[in-house]
Amino acid sequence: MASEMIVDLAKSFPGRLTVEAQFRIALEPPRVLILFGPSGAGKTTVLRCLAGLEWPERGFIRVGPQVWLDTVSGIRRSPQEREIGCMFQEYALFPTHSVEGNIAFGLGSLPAIERKRRVREVTALLQLTGMEDQRPGELSGGQQQRVALARAVARRPRLLILDEPLSALDLPTRVKLRGELRNLLGQLGIPSLVVTHDWEEALALGDQMAVMKAGRLLQMGAPQQVFSQPKDAEVAKVVGIETVIPGRILESANGLVTVEVAGAQLLAVGTEELGPEVFVCIRAEDVILETVGTAATSARNRLTGTVREVSSMGALLRVGIDCGFSLSAIVTRSAMEDLHLVSGAPVVAAVKTGAIHLVPRQSSRTSVTA
Template identity: 45%
Template sequence: MHPILSIGNLQCRYGEQVVIESVSFALQEGEIACLLGPSGCGKTTLLHAIAGFQPVTEGSIQLSGEVISSPEIQVPAERRKIGVVFQDYALFPHLTVEQNIAFGIQSMPKSERQSRTQSLLQLVRLEGFGQQYPHQLSGGQQQRVALARALAPRPKLLLLDEPFSNLDTELRRSLASEVRRILKQTGTSALLVTHDRNEAFVAADKLGVMGEGQLLQWDTPEQVYQAPANADVARLTGSGNLLTGVVTDNRLVQTPMGLMNTTENTLQPGTRVKVFVRSGGIEIGEHEYAVPVLIAERDFLGEQCLYQLTLTDGQTVEASLPAQPELSSGVSVPARVTRALVFPA
């Protein structure tokens, strides 16, 4: 299997400001990847560089082994055979759904164009909507029309820029799954930009976590979540609490939440560390490592409750626990960390 997309030591600037620095990764044919990161981290700039909208100042971008961007080479966007689905869908309001989908394949013979349009309508589950106009569709339906339009010319690579950001949370997750189904069914390689980790987990074969213009980690979603490269990756891939700690003589870690075990055996006693405790990595109850905490807030979420726990040093940590009526605001209880990620400070 050969990479459809190869990024090597890429740098992009806006004037003197470096927006992308030393980014390298490869996307295999048929894979779906997500770039995840907060606003301003450079992920959209990277997407625009791949699409041909943004020049590069160092490094290269290759598509199917051909250099399409470098300081010396800039293949025009329209010649890259790359499809783009924009954040606002960019559908033509005066064209029907069928006409929108067929917009980029006008050079095809009419019968072939009609056949392609109908097969895409079926693929995105919008049979019977062909003669409607964008304003007659829901947000989720418009998003699927935009996807069908981008797929119509059979691009080598599809780029999706925050494609679900205009939709409500529940619909975003189901559409991320739906888009994955469509892309896998068509064998389309794709790169999706998002700031929503749930979208990334659902849609991606590979996950690239970005921060301050750099690629912090590139791996499967499971590996990135379970073994984040650093505390920043941990925070971007799961809600939780960042604490400081010190490794003790018996290889435990002393934290404001008491002592905790660590699987990181290479750290020497006395080493200062960052400890990332996911919201589900705290339990209430008596234990030799438990410390007293005060329940400051309690948000009922059905089977789970989200608690804000105040520690003896005044810090507040978040814990997601099974709903228990006796655990209410103002109650002091023992709590401990059951699992955490430890990183050198």
């Protein structure tokens, strides 16, 4: 199928991990692919190879009918020849040029009338009308971000590449622009690749998501699916599921399994095929804290433990609990005060059955043969 992007590359740097990525994604209908992973995972390297700013030792890149890179047959398209639109992390706006000059920078080959029309079109689309003569330095972070995006899309690229598009913004602006960016990418209808380490951004923007860690691509799929069903413990850790602990399936019935985790028993959705050895994944947001002795709730998993530590994460607090194994929960400040969540305090952690995700784990064979 021609309308597909195929990427297969390996790039090494002296003294660092070799970055390897192999994926393919359909370009019709245009999709947003998220490259997700912690910093140092090699996401930016993949992006730079796609943009032609880095040359992998071995690689093949085809976007639609165009081969951009083929180290076997020696095809190397320069960044200029790739028809891409890049938006860099810190935007890289040209301080020597006005907003209009920045947007029109790559339109030099077009006739003047068409160039003007394009600039008008994207300034309107990105709500930059009236700011054409301003310098990038005079704009707010959000406006700069829009100029960078306008500049990237003005050439009508085949592929849009966004490196951490929202990370340079403060949190409230980031939340606001996340939605706008989603709508905009939909409106533009250009296949896009977005690099991010923010899982909310990934969930909000992505149609597809590829998880990277330590230079390797671990899993690819729809973002929700990857987040809620990580393929293995490594992916689970990368996608930010705070509690990933080994467990053992004791019994299963009616699509539910009982898992033994460090002495405690948990009820989760799953079948025996997963086990017996599994990783139990629980997101901190899914853990509900109660005081000891509260009346029964619908949550089937109630673990008694003690608070080990409370740390701030912006408006919310992360509570580390020792209930035979270490479990993280996220609560509000008022909840912390109401429940007297201080270090050493007894607490009950409730987790709904559906919120426990089981990932198969390689079982050790030694006990079987012995």
